[in-house]
Amino acid sequence: MNTPPKSSRWVGGNRFELLENGEEFFPRVFEAIAQAEREVLLETFILFDDKVGRQLHAALLAAAKRGVSIDVTIDGYGSPDLPPRFTGALIEAGVRLHVFEPCRRLFGLRTKWFRRMHRKLVVVDGVRAFVGGINYSADHLADFGPKAKQDYAVQIEGPLVAHIHRFATQALGERRPPRAHWWQRRGLREGASPVPPAVGDAQAMLVTRDNHEHRDDIERHYRAAIRSARREVIIANAYFFPGYRLLRELRRAAQRGVDVKLVLQGQPDMPIVKWAAELLHGPLLRAGVQIHEYCRRPLHGKVAVVDDEWATVGSSNLDPLSLALNLEANVVILDAGFNRQLRERLHTLIEKDCKQLDASSAPPRTAWRLVLDFAAYHFTRKFPAWAGWLPAHTPRLASPDEVEGREQPAVGHRAHP
Template sequence: MKQRWTSGNKITLLENGEQFFPRVFEVIAAARQEVVLETFILYEDKVGKALHSALLAAAANGARVDVTVDAFGSPDLSDEYIASLTSAGVKIHVFDPAPKLFRRINYFRRMHRKIVVVDGVRAFVGGINYSADHLGDFGPEAKQDYAIEIEGPIVGQIRKFAYDAIVEGNPDRRWYQRRPKSFADAVPKSPPVTGTADAMFVWRDNHHHRRDIERHYRVAIRLARRRVIIANAYFFPGYAFLRELRKAARRGVEVTLILQGNPDMRIVQIAAAMLYHHLLRAGVRIYEYCDRPLHGKVALVDDEWATVGSSNLDPLSLTLNLEANVMIRDRTFNRQLADNLQNLMQNSCKRIEAADLQESSALRQVRSFFLFPLLRRFPAWAGWLPAHAPKLTPLRAAQIRNGADRLDEKAWS
């Protein structure tokens, strides 16, 4: 499937779980034909239970329901949770499962996408997982994040991609066999034109689309004339990406980064801070979001281009994990996202100045001597890691009885 710009879409920004969860659960529960959902994290907390109820409602309506979760991100779903879904006809697929002993170290090449498509006419894409830490009442560790609701022709492409991923992950398929038809092929959809936004669904895989998300970022930055704003949770891109940011700032573009100031993982802030002096010296503005952990993966350029999705700007997302973003050309959406990010900068961020960086010039020179060769080469080095073709294993309740790690690949359905 080609990645291409498609016109006639309506894109709605959803901020945090307070806006995202009620809307996506309402749409899922009202499904009449199909629901296909992918997520990295699904926890059996109040959010996971609300999703559970919505999926059961869709199945009761007669909809085909397919749910894919990542084995690393969603390791602890109970027998009861799975059994009640599968008994209702929900198909649950686990991405790249591993024995329990190795599950928490099998960290590379994960399925990090967050996608929902309902009845072929409405989709959701973003960075929000199904867990209570995306709600403000979770406390100081609640995440700041974004997703979008999509209506229009681009939904058909997202739908086909999601169903094709299930077919490609079929454990019974051999390399020499033709690709079987997916449900998306059997039941074609033609979502109507509903808005004025141009949109492109862009994904990252370990085959033919390894650098696509990064490439679209870099092209947009290269073409920027007035402003670039990037809000990204895990920021440690390669040298070529940093070079585009610096070049844009030096030609007069207002380049702004919003990064973690209250990190969920301390190493994330440490890694990003290693780049601060290099970027500030070129005129890039850096803000740290301090209210709570930033988990968003959004950006905008000038007055039209924007992106929302699952991809961070770090080695895992840019070179290893499976990711999905939507690129958007729409002035109304760009303005809405810009207003949101400006509000973050004004009310919840600390601007970083060169004087705030407490390190000696000698230390900075030594660090740069090692750091920037690494940044130049890590995409190639990451590519040396095993690029296996992870399988989707369908779950049935009987296969996870009493916490046993028994995943029978013959149970594909």
């Protein structure tokens, strides 16, 4: 593999378990919270008051009543309508609930729709972590019906958990109060998370995207892996509209004989997603890239495998929002066993539930079409950056009451000093 970005470093001794869809992910997270003894840190883009959200709610309340220290961060855009009885019960139990809002609302309306806390992280007791793309909503379960999402996450054990814990703690900033007990306080407030012992052979790193020092780290890892590929690249990504450099690496890999497969949405939850991806079909197909549209239900995954070891799972799409504005988190994994498992799952997806496109499905290369595609591509790529000029890139965590512009009750002040 090529040298990764300097902002990242490999951590050895880890064990990863792939979790596919809510059926595998939710029971494992709820079980970990039920077993928590000291601390739960949780970040999610979407938390709904549905059967999944209420299960998480019950698990957090039970842990808080046992004296577990709990911080939950949700996004104000992704989780806009949680009722006061839902949030109030958590705050009353001592859960510190934070809402990511980059700017105050104007007349009750959010003024910046394109800047989101899109990460999905859980850290329990500093020894177990979860990273992926699955939100806490019932549409990640198969019984939701045809609109149920296809998605992935990983459970992580080993030294990398300390890095994820440190990152999640630092993301809370000054919103997090001092801990009540010496065994909770020791080392964590200074960012020196205790390192769990080695439990496996996997090397890995947490790779994040923010609007300061790590603006393109996730994209650079993708490009480095594709550039190093010698045999196979499989990328399954829900919202695929990357920049020119990543597209160039995909075309070059296919042209030098690498088996490059893209798994994209065939039944998108937003029509503009399919339209945007189709702008790219012609150049990719002509270069030899295979495009497979997943047609069983909406694809929500953000995963990839390259050759025999490299894999990534996380929250980052390969579109302008994730690559230019959102706060994202992926894990990059070097482990032959995990790579093999994820590759087999993706191959099964391709063989059973995908439709492969061919060059004849791409629009004809007329002069007018080339001009239209060029203008549409560059406008769509640049629009999020224009939308992100204001306000400043500094994230803001607020309480639910602050977001709504109401005076915060006394219990909220205790929860958010």
